[in-house]
Amino acid sequence: MINITLPDGAVRQYEAGVTAMDVAKSISEGLARKVLAAKFNGEVTDASRPITTDGTLQLLTWNDTDGKSTMWHSSAHLMAEALEALYPGVKLGIGPAIENGFYYDIDLGGRSISEEDLQKIGDKMAELAKNNSVYERREVSKADAEKYFTEKNDEYKLELIRDLKDGSITFYTQGNFTDLCRGPHIPNTGFIKAIKLTNIAGAYWRGNEKNKMLTRIYGITFPTQKELDEYLHLVEEAKKRDHRKLGKELELFTFSEKVGLGLPLWLPKGAMLRERLQSFLQKAQIESGYMPVVTPHIGNKNLYITSGHYEKYGKDSFQPIHTPEEGEEFMLKPMNCPHHCEIYKSSPKSYKDLPVRFAEFGTVYRYEQHGELHGLTRVRGFTQDDAHLFCRPDQVKEEFCKVIDLVLYVFQSLNFTDYTAQISLRDQEDRAKYIGSDENWNLAEQAIIESAAEKGLKTVVEYGEAAFYGPKLDFMVKDALGRKWQLGTIQVDYNLPERFELEYVGADNQKHRPVMIHRAPFGSLERFIAVLIEHCGGKFPLWLTPTQVKILPISDKNQEYAEKVAELLKNVEIRAEIDDRSEKIGKKIRETELAKIPYMLVIGEKEAAESKVAVRRQAKGDLGAMDIDQFIALVKEEVVSRKPFE
Numbered sequence: 001m002i003n004i005t006l007p008d009g010a011v012r013q014y015e016a017g018v019t020a021m022d023v024a025k026s027i028s029e030g031l032a033r034k035v036l037a038a039k040f041n042g043e044v045t046d047a048s049r050p051i052t053t054d055g056t057l058q059l060l061t062w063n064d065t066d067g068k069s070t071m072w073h074s075s076a077h078l079m080a081e082a083l084e085a086l087y088p089g090v091k092l093g094i095g096p097a098i099e100n101g102f103y104y105d106i107d108l109g110g111r112s113i114s115e116e117d118l119q120k121i122g123d124k125m126a127e128l129a130k131n132n133s134v135y136e137r138r139e140v141s142k143a144d145a146e147k148y149f150t151e152k153n154d155e156y157k158l159e160l161i162r163d164l165k166d167g168s169i170t171f172y173t174q175g176n177f178t179d180l181c182r183g184p185h186i187p188n189t190g191f192i193k194a195i196k197l198t199n200i201a202g203a204y205w206r207g208n209e210k211n212k213m214l215t216r217i218y219g220i221t222f223p224t225q226k227e228l229d230e231y232l233h234l235v236e237e238a239k240k241r242d243h244r245k246l247g248k249e250l251e252l253f254t255f256s257e258k259v260g261l262g263l264p265l266w267l268p269k270g271a272m273l274r275e276r277l278q279s280f281l282q283k284a285q286i287e288s289g290y291m292p293v294v295t296p297h298i299g300n301k302n303l304y305i306t307s308g309h310y311e312k313y314g315k316d317s318f319q320p321i322h323t324p325e326e327g328e329e330f331m332l333k334p335m336n337c338p339h340h341c342e343i344y345k346s347s348p349k350s351y352k353d354l355p356v357r358f359a360e361f362g363t364v365y366r367y368e369q370h371g372e373l374h375g376l377t378r379v380r381g382f383t384q385d386d387a388h389l390f391c392r393p394d395q396v397k398e399e400f401c402k403v404i405d406l407v408l409y410v411f412q413s414l415n416f417t418d419y420t421a422q423i424s425l426r427d428q429e430d431r432a433k434y435i436g437s438d439e440n441w442n443l444a445e446q447a448i449i450e451s452a453a454e455k456g457l458k459t460v461v462e463y464g465e466a467a468f469y470g471p472k473l474d475f476m477v478k479d480a481l482g483r484k485w486q487l488g489t490i491q492v493d494y495n496l497p498e499r500f501e502l503e504y505v506g507a508d509n510q511k512h513r514p515v516m517i518h519r520a521p522f523g524s525l526e527r528f529i530a531v532l533i534e535h536c537g538g539k540f541p542l543w544l545t546p547t548q549v550k551i552l553p554i555s556d557k558n559q560e561y562a563e564k565v566a567e568l569l570k571n572v573e574i575r576a577e578i579d580d581r582s583e584k585i586g587k588k589i590r591e592t593e594l595a596k597i598p599y600m601l602v603i604g605e606k607e608a609a610e611s612k613v614a615v616r617r618q619a620k621g622d623l624g625a626m627d628i629d630q631f632i633a634l635v636k637e638e639v640v641s642r643k644p645f646e
Helices: 020-027 065-086 117-129 142-151 155-162 225-241 243-249 268-287 301-307 309-316 337-345 393-413 438-454 495-499 525-536 556-571 585-594 605-610 628-641
Strands: 002-005 011-014 037-040 043-045 055-060 101-107 136-140 169-174 177-180 194-204 213-222 298-300 329-332 356-365 381-391 419-425 459-463 472-478 484-493 515-520 549-553 576-578 599-603 612-617 621-627
Touching: 011 020, 020 037, 020 055, 037 065, 043 065, 055 065, 065 101, 065 117, 065 169, 065 177, 065 213, 117 194, 117 213, 136 142, 142 155, 142 169, 142 177, 155 177, 194 225, 213 225, 225 243, 225 525, 243 525, 268 356, 268 381, 268 393, 268 525, 298 301, 301 309, 301 329, 301 337, 301 495, 337 356, 337 381, 337 495, 337 515, 381 393, 381 525, 393 438, 393 472, 393 484, 393 515, 419 438, 438 472, 438 484, 484 495, 484 525, 495 515, 549 556, 549 585, 556 576, 556 599, 556 605, 556 628, 585 599, 599 605, 599 628, 605 612, 612 628, 621 628
Parallel strands: 002 055, 419 459, 549 576, 549 599
Antiparallel strands: 002 011, 037 043, 037 055, 101 213, 136 169, 169 177, 194 213, 298 329, 356 381, 381 515, 419 472, 472 484, 484 515, 599 612, 612 621
């Protein structure tokens, strides 16, 4: 008999060889009908795999991330089966699950498919899914695996097999399709009820541009048609909210190939938005004891060799800049932290001076590949709301908790209310990826875990997601459409103070190493603004939006009064513009709505005669006539309270 521990802590005994599906059936037949896979001792596995040892078991359904991933990986196999049926001789690359759905890279042997063909492939998948074909796993020798794909004439699978060791190779078969795969998979194809193939793209085999370009087909599946319909609705809503589209319409930013790919140009309204966000955080930082610093955009290559960034990120950085001085090399800075270490080191420190908190909106540069660039979310030059805190070991937890408070203040002010804190730790099996002693890593990891618990954060632990120099707390935020974004990060670092030989004189009159905390509530201004645009659909909160009020005179006769109103608003720091075009008022109102400007003031002869304004609010319509002072008070109250967008 073996002991199986369930997520609620209950321990059940079963005969060795029991499967996760057997366990599910022993609990409830209804539960068993929902099980897609299982997680045994932390490893996702088929629900049909025999269990022979004691361990912890989680039954995975569609409600679990790993359950969805398993179904989407199985759907990729189903699509491959459909492709083989429709396009005999097709050769297959890889077909993984991704964050939303799956893809398969295929070689059509000179044939081509178009967007119109996706429906035909999807229909074939639906037909095959109804067969309820079981996903059968079997272990094969390397020789047999090579024989199978040699006979099939599939060089891509043969190349993958060459990298595998005998004894670790498995095949999965469903229906008339067999694939090289480590799994896991869902019990049978019948779980796949709703299918949508979404896109066709090109992809180099194994991501190497020297290899052949394959055809990549993307898709997504669901257990019900209703869930697919809801997803497709969100996709359409996401297109409307795309920050690249809205950024152009709202005149926030642009890109120029002559300037360079991945290097955004901020237009006046976008620059004002940036500066307002920056001022908001700078004010909060100064109140929290941060001191502003400014560092150059370049640094000597040796600076980044000392920090370890050159070794880890040299290939992803802009190549060294050579100066007229023989042998002198500079780099565009990929990180601000080495510069801040040198600022700390510029004067002696006592234990009484700590903590020291340096903050900078510092622009950094990293060479992202052309295909990875995406609007503001993936760029080559971006500005981090960076800060580095240098403190005594006994101050780490308190300082970390204060940073959490600052991050949450930012989120609350911008209506990001649904978030999870991801505790990103080392990969215990690949410690060569990290620098520093185990002792310091253990201290840093413990400080993060305890701080998150003390603040009552909803957390998940991810191994292998730590920075190379230290563990971190990443905030995973859900936007208005339920999509997850990583915004805000806090990291504990015992290693850079060691590398830069940073010191302070302790109460014992001896020299000690400070601990360094890295933090960036926004992450980067570019990415944060992109997410904010999509979260609010371009309808920024009143305190942040570039233009708060649009004044709409009905005719030229009302222009003088419109200018007087604009001047009164300007004097009390309300951002207003006049639409003085010779257009009908209905058109002006419609276009102001489309421009997502929060308030409109319609001004005609009646308003001018009574020294009033007719107020309209974005998405709410007519609020009636008001005295100017009454309107100013309304706007000021909304700005001060930082009410979220409607």
